[in-house]
Amino acid sequence: MIEQILSFVTVVDAGGFSEAGRRLSLPKSTISHRVQQLEERLGVRLLHRTPRVVRVTEEGAVYYQRCVRILAELEDAETEVRQEPKEPTGTLRLSGPIEFGMQILSGVLAEFLKAHPHVRLKLELTSRNVDLVEEGYDAALRIGTLEDSALVSRRILSIPRGLYASPDYLAAHGRPERPEDLDRHACLRFETAFYHGAWVFTGPGGKVSFQPAGTVEANNLTVLRDAAIAGLGVALLPCYQCREAERDGRLERVMVDWTPESADVYVLYPSKRHLASRVRAFLTYLDRNMERLTRDIRDGAGNSVQ
Template sequence: MDPLDGIAAFARVVDSGSFSAAARHLKISKSAVSAHVQRLEERLGVRLLNRTTRRLSMTEAGAAYYRHCARILAEAEAAEQAASALQREPRGTLRISAPDSFGWMHVAPAVPEFLTRYPELSVDIALSPAHVSLVDEGLDLAIRIGVIEDSPLVVRKLAPSRLVACAAPAYLTERGAPREPGDLAKHNCLCTSLLPWGDEWRLAGKIGEVRVAVGGSFRSNNAEMLRVAALGGIGIALLPTWAVAEPLRTGALRRVLDAWEPPASTIYAVYPSNRLMSMKVRAFVDHLARCIGRMPYWDEGL
């Protein structure tokens, strides 16, 4: 048995959710798919799938093995494309999900040049603060910020997402600038559900990490709303540099607590393994990575 046959059958069963759907995609019988997976399990000496009459799920070993399978199949598909498909242009519709503020500020500006380069492509971007299911929504690609939990999605890191505490000069003139993290408890802090720690801000300095419970008169789950509120002099915001780089450069916002750095998160491109080497997905991810740069362009000079 060719090891790739078992790997391909197993991965397709996981992607499609059933042996029948996998058989239709692979254009072989359901019994052949089942046999491939069974022989793979026998060769590995471990059960990869839990099978019942109503439900199919991966075992813990299966989930770990699946992540490696995705990379193996991607490399195999890449080898085929290198031999026969690299001369073809990406075409069709590329469906993308992106966080609302980051999407319009940094994904949308990359689209015109991309479409000029690939005129046979069209792009459909859905902006949402929530993580949507790529498979259920028929999406090719998602841009996500934060911690990526173990999942069958393929993940590519695009850039760090640094956070800064900042406020408008007018607010700081009126209320004074905090000199240490504990001072934040006395300030009007703009709160958000975008941070994984909620209303307990975390800042790291020479003495280690400090946690401060904060509160204030404004809350939003949107970075642009928080930026506008901070520019309006309402209070101190903890925001990613990709959202406030320009007002920090012009002085419309001033960074506070310079010696204290909040934990950074990461901006990722994620996509289903069965679309890993799709030319349109690869072309856009490569293009967006080039646009952002090795050091994100929004962090230059900060």
């Protein structure tokens, strides 16, 4: 049964029987036969097959999520009962926000994988809140206020942010100097499943909370940055993401006497007990590099880790 489940999961991950066979070092016919046996045993079709494409069915998608969990737990169980390897092994399953993953996390992961060559990586960058337990992830990186959860969470990084607008927008609409001025401006809002809410500033008048309003809302910071460059409004953005545009005059930072609340980054994982060696190694690597990475984000030095 486990061989059938492994074959099915690999077909879904690989997008077809031929690639699944290559990954498992088995003939395509063997993989197809195992999946067919699994479907017959369950009495349900898991995959739609055509000569050009293999697509998971609705029932297959539900079963796939459960199977990923089962295989991950089996891998962890084997690691626990045998002698702990000197080098972390297995597949590290991570989730994170799209732009943070592309612009910040990618450098950390590249160096981590170089340091631990026996670890494989499966990374999903998404704007949705994945269910770590149900979907079989080892850990997730999230930004913003966390909901109450049974997961273990730890803040690892704070990303400075600023208010930005284009010179053309400011020439046409004026320059906001304080939070109440923003009522007269188009605000470009960032909203996701795990990040939303008011803009909070600290300045000469203490801490002020402002609820932005405008015609543009997106779950992608690059889209909002480009909208600000195009003159569509004022955007609250990570400073590191705007440095190039600010340097070449496409964006200007406004309300410099008012400091926006930083965007806090958290790492989450299901339990402190019985962590696989690959997960412990990744958490340790984050701890060792976050201070340097924080400095690099602040100073604009890029993804420099060691």
